[in-house]
Amino acid sequence: MKLFKKIKRYAALSTGNFEKIFRDKEIPPLPEAVMKLLDALKDPEIHIGNIAHIVSSDPGLSTEVLKLANSPLFGLRSEIKSVQQAISTLGLKRLENIAITYGVKKAVKDPKVGGFDFNLFWSVSLYRAIFSKEISVATEIGDPDEAFTGALLQDIALPVLLKDWFEEYKMVYDTWIKEGKQLSKVEDKRLSWNHAQAGAWMAKKWGFPAILVCCIGLHTESLEKIEKLELLDTSVTPVVISSKVPLKNNGEIELFKQELNTLRIPLEKAKEIGDKSYELLKELASNFNIREIKVPPLSQQLEEICQA
Numbered sequence: 515m516k517l518f519k520k521i522k523r524y525a526a527l528s529t530g531n532f533e534k535i536f537r538d539k540e541i542p543p544l545p546e547a548v549m550k551l552l553d554a555l556k557d558p559e560i561h562i563g564n565i566a567h568i569v570s571s572d573p574g575l576s577t578e579v580l581k582l583a584n585s586p587l588f589g590l591r592s593e594i595k596s597v598q599q600a601i602s603t604l605g606l607k608r609l610e611n612i613a614i615t616y617g618v619k620k621a622v623k624d625p626k627v628g629g630f631d632f633n634l635f636w637s638v639s640l641y642r643a644i645f646s647k648e649i650s651v652a653t654e655i656g657d658p659d660e661a662f663t664g665a666l667l668q669d670i671a672l673p674v675l676l677k678d679w680f681e682e683y684k685m686v687y688d689t690w691i692k693e694g695k696q697l698s699k700v701e702d703k704r705l706s707w708n709h710a711q712a713g714a715w716m717a718k719k720w721g722f723p724a725i726l727v728c729c730i731g732l733h734t735e736s737l738e739k740i741e742k743l744e745l746l747d748t749s750v751t752p753v754v755i756s757s758k759v760p761l762k763n764n765g766e767i768e769l770f771k772q773e774l775n776t777l778r779i780p781l782e783k784a785k786e787i788g789d790k791s792y793e794l795l796k797e798l799a800s801n802f803n804i805r806e807i808k809v810p811p812l813s814q815q816l817e818e819i820c821q822a
Contacts, residue, residue, distance in 0.1 A: 539679055541716045547572030548617035552721050555610050565606070566598040569613075578616040579609065586797045587662075611663040614722060618670055619802070625677035629691045634808045635673065638761055639666050640798060641809050644791040646756035652787060653777055656749030657725075664729025664749055665756040671713035671730075672697075696766065698734040710734045729753040737776040751777070759788065760816070761809050767816065781816075788812025 543549075551568045554560050570576050576597050583594040583604055594600045601609055624632035646665035650658040675683040690700045701708035714731025725748065732740060733753050740746050740754055758773050760766040774784050792811040799807055809815075 541719050542621035542674060544617035544621050544720055545572055547575050548613050551613050555606055562601055566601055569597050575613060575616050579612055581801055582612050585801050586794055608659050611659050614663060615666060618667055622670060622673050623677060625673050627676045630676055633805055636802055636804050637808050639669060640802050641791060641795050642756040642759060644794045645759055645788060646752040648787045648791055649752040649755050655747060655751050660725055660749035661752040664726050664753040668730050668733040668753060668757055671709045671716055675709060675712060708734060725749055733757040737773050785813045
């Protein structure tokens with residue numbers, strides 16, 4: 515089976531039967547310009563001028579494109595001054611990832627549920643995204659921009675579950691907050707589905723590329739499982755690694771080491787990548803409206819875990 519067909523297949527499998535589970539629920543709508551752009555990008559003959567027109571129709575989206583194009587995320591040497599220049603320089607794939615990120619940030623709101631810190635949620639998500647991208651670059655596995663976006667959105671279902679589907683999710687959330695265990699393990703005991711599947715289902719409903727659906731839907735799995743699915747050489751792998759980074763002192767260090775060993779990445783190299791990612795996090799925080807960074811550098815976190 516060709517890789518594209520495998521990705522399409524597992525994108526479908528990872529979403530679960532949410533049409534039945536949440537048949538009376540709706541997912542937050544993406545901004546109209548983002549939906550138009552995602553649809554337009556499916557046309558291989560689309561003209562860059564038309565793409566620029568769609569982006570420019572939404573001041574927030576055009577601002578986001580210019581802001582990120584000039585950010586350390588892409589490390590471009592010359593200043594980007596127009597939307598069309600940004601599109602030409604970044605390319606359509608990067609533009610798509612930027613639009614998806616912007617759209618989700620606009621659509622997903624703070625659930626304002628006790629114990630849930632929306633600023634911390636985005637701090638952790640952005641840290642994992644940067645780490646995932648750096649792992650992709652270091653190992654040459656997958657596409658770094660896909661790895662970034664897939665990791666950034668890996669837990670995107672969580673605030674939606676807490677805001678719009680709280681009755682279905684309350685027992686899981688309360689146990690997670692009380693016991694501090696891995697969220698996916700609590701879900702496995704309490705539900706027939708998990709937040710990764712819910713996120714994949716949402717991404718599919720939003721019309722995201724199949725590879726991002728896979729990244730979101732499979733991020734809680736082990737690399738052993740990803741290898742069995744024959745997706746180890748895709749962007750799913752760095753996203754899975756990023757999901758295991760122990761940022762909350764919850765005993766995930768051994769699992770993190772195990773996944774690093776699968777890719778033959780020394781722990782010291784992972785620390786180096788983690789601390790580099792932290793520096794980039796500080797530079798990018800304002801681009802993602804993160805007021806306060808509430809996650810520690812990886813080397814500091816690992817030291818605290820080992821001393822605990």
